[in-house]
Amino acid sequence: MQQRLIWPAEGHAALPYRIYSDTDIYQRELERIFEGPGWAYVALEAELPEPGDFRVTKIGERSVVITRDQDGTLRGFLNRCAHRGVKLCRQQRGNSRFFVCPYHQWSYDAQGRLRGVPFINGVKQQGGMPEDFSREQHALPSLRIHVRNGVVFASFAADPPPFEDYLGEANLHYFDRVFDGRALTVLGYSRQLIPGNWKLMFENIKDPYHASLLHVFLVTFGLFRADQKSAVRMDGTGRHALLISQRGEARHSEATQDIANLREDFTLADPRLLDPVKEFPDTATVVMQTIWPNLIVQQQSNTLALRQIQPRGPEAFELHWTFFGYADDDAAMTTRRLRQANLMSSAGLVSGDDSEVIKLAQDGIRENVDTTGVLLMGGRGTGDEDHMVTEAAIRAFYKHYREVMEL
Amino acid sequence: MIQPVDATLQHELERLYSRYAQVLDDGPLDAWPDLFTDECLYRVMPRDNHDQGLPLAIIRCESRGMLADRVRAVRETIMHEPRYLRHQISNVLATLDPATGVIESTANYLVVEVLFDELPRMLSVGRYIDRVVRAADGMLRFQEKLCVYDSVLVPNTIVYPI
Ligand SMILES: [Fe+2]
Numbered sequence: 213m214q215q216r217l218i219w220p221a222e223g224h225a226a227l228p229y230r231i232y233s234d235t236d237i238y239q240r241e242l243e244r245i246f247e248g249p250g251w252a253y254v255a256l257e258a259e260l261p262e263p264g265d266f267r268v269t270k271i272g273e274r275s276v277v278i279t280r281d282q283d284g285t286l287r288g289f290l291n292r293c294a295h296r297g298v299k300l301c302r303q304q305r306g307n308s309r310f311f312v313c314p315y316h317q318w319s320y321d322a323q324g325r326l327r328g329v330p331f332i333n334g335v336k337q338q339g340g341m342p343e344d345f346s347r348e349q350h351a352l353p354s355l356r357i358h359v360r361n362g363v364v365f366a367s368f369a370a371d372p373p374p375f376e377d378y379l380g381e382a383n384l385h386y387f388d389r390v391f392d393g394r395a396l397t398v399l400g401y402s403r404q405l406i407p408g409n410w411k412l413m414f415e416n417i418k419d420p421y422h423a424s425l426l427h428v429f430l431v432t433f434g435l436f437r438a439d440q441k442s443a444v445r446m447d448g449t450g451r452h453a454l455l456i457s458q459r460g461e462a463r464h465s466e467a468t469q470d471i472a473n474l475r476e477d478f479t480l481a482d483p484r485l486l487d488p489v490k491e492f493p494d495t496a497t498v499v500m501q502t503i504w505p506n507l508i509v510q511q512q513s514n515t516l517a518l519r520q521i522q523p524r525g526p527e528a529f530e531l532h533w534t535f536f537g538y539a540d541d542d543a544a545m546t547t548r549r550l551r552q553a554n555l556m557s558s559a560g561l562v563s564g565d566d567s568e569v570i571k572l573a574q575d576g577i578r579e580n581v582d583t584t585g586v587l588l589m590g591g592r593g594t595g596d597e598d599h600m601v602t603e604a605a606i607r608a609f610y611k612h613y614r615e616v617m618e619l
Numbered sequence: 620m621i622q623p624v625d626a627t628l629q630h631e632l633e634r635l636y637s638r639y640a641q642v643l644d645d646g647p648l649d650a651w652p653d654l655f656t657d658e659c660l661y662r663v664m665p666r667d668n669h670d671q672g673l674p675l676a677i678i679r680c681e682s683r684g685m686l687a688d689r690v691r692a693v694r695e696t697i698m699h700e701p702r703y704l705r706h707q708i709s710n711v712l713a714t715l716d717p718a719t720g721v722i723e724s725t726a727n728y729l730v731v732e733v734l735f736d737e738l739p740r741m742l743s744v745g746r747y748i749d750r751v752v753r754a755a756d757g758m759l760r761f762q763e764k765l766c767v768y769d770s771v772l773v774p775n776t777i778v779y780p781i
Contacts, residue, residue: 400676401673404775428695485685558776559773564699568699
């Protein structure tokens with residue numbers, strides 16, 4: 213930072229634009245948020261069914277390998293050789309008993325233990341490692357792993373908090389609503405590189421106010437509207453949030469009169485695109501959950517997806533979508549999920565609005581870094597609300613963010 | 620017996636691809652669904668899904684009506700920055716089954732996107748895996764079009780069809 217950032221006196225109701233572009237703040241975010249004491253999403257268990265299966269992902273900007281070892285236990289370690297730092301796994305996924313560095317062929321097992329070092333005793337009595345070299349001291353740095361109902365989280369912390377405490381009661385309840393213990397089936401992936409700061413993605417999902425205005429497609433077809441029964445729920449710290457809403461009718465009302473470009477005359481030529489069916493025991497039709505530091509759990513009608521945030525410098529992030537269903541879905545439900553995915557992906561009829569608007573936000577912020585944004589919709593509070601005309605969840609996020617970042 | 624298409628059919632097929640690129644790049648976009656049969660399947664899918672046999676497509680239209688709905692959403696509901704696209708389609712290789720009249724066709728594609736305040740960029744590169752039939756009016760149309768993109772990481776958003 214050229215000069216220390218002084219947070220505006222308005223507190224959580226004001227956002228200094230510098231937090232979206234400053235490289236020092238970004239470095240601190242990687243250390244304290246992504247590699248901090250929380251639990252970061254890394255994989256679904258369904259992606260690693262067999263011993264030896266592995267997947268490569270990123271927490272923050274650090275590449276990590278998640279594997280299932282020969283005993284069936286999930287493990288996580290940094291994806292770099294302990295010798296010279298070379299990236300060990302070049303494939304995104306696969307099955308292997310050993311990970312061999314291509315440079316000097318040091319090899320590690322699925323628990324990250326160093327098993328083989330070529331020429332450890334030298335060649336023809338020449339060279340070799342010194343007497344005091346011990347393979348035990350050169351294992352791959354490992355991560356803590358926690359699995360809840362098929363979802364795999366990892367932590368850099370030596371002693372992370374219990375996952376249930378970390379999520380808090382309300383967030384755990386809704387997490388278990390989607391991940392209820394049934395076996396999951398991965399339907400596929402979608403990835404995009406969004407030219408905006410990673411926090412803009414969290415802000416977007418924590419903001420129900422925008423959804424009833426920006427997303428003309430959702431509003432036109434009644435999937436999300438400002439007058440629908442809805443709620444915003446946080447955990448005790450404010451870092452996680454839930455947006456819960458119930459589908460209404462697609463017609464003009466007070467809640468839509470402020471929408472400049474509502475398309476009342478838009479009827480679908482093929483209505484099979486939107487054929488939602490109730491599948492959860494409660495009445496909610498949309499639950500969007502944001503889990504600090506890198507996960508969005510999406511249930512919009514019958515599209516179920518995880519969105520993993522991978523920051524790429526202060527001004528861009530990758531968004532990795534994993535679409536899934538349940539192993540006991542019938543063919544009609546799978547088709548329904550695949551059709552509704554048209555709304556939510558890197559080409560989404562709805563999520564496209566968000567990725568486009570995040571780019572525009574970053575463009576405007578970049579040119580005006582010494583300016584401050586306003587977060588006053590719904591007042592100045594950071595607590596739960598029983599409506600969606602509020603930015604409370606964003607304020608709650610920044611309350612926690614400022615504590616962690618000491619800003 | 621399935622055989623490579625003859626020179627006349629190859630030429631007609633390449634004109635279909637040229638027309639496809641033209642309507643997406645220069646319009647009219649309304650003409651895009653007309654290049655498909657009424658019952659059709661259009662999908663845009665990252666290569667990793669395709670290679671693993673995973674069904675998820677980022678765009679999935681199961682009829683000419685769904686294609687028309689996509690066009691309407693692009694025009695009227697999706698908030699997006701103005702942009703130009705330019706499709707390059709090459710390497711059209713096709714076979715014909717004379718018994719059914721079905722043409723199985725593959726082609727390479729490259730789509731360049733131009734936003735007004737940035738240099739042109741590659742939006743998508745991949746291949747088309749298509750099934751083409753002769754419709755009742757004598758025109759060749761896509762019965763199935765699968766766009767498999769190698770460029771798995773999408774630069775921001777795909778708005779217009781690939
Ligand atoms: Fe949104």
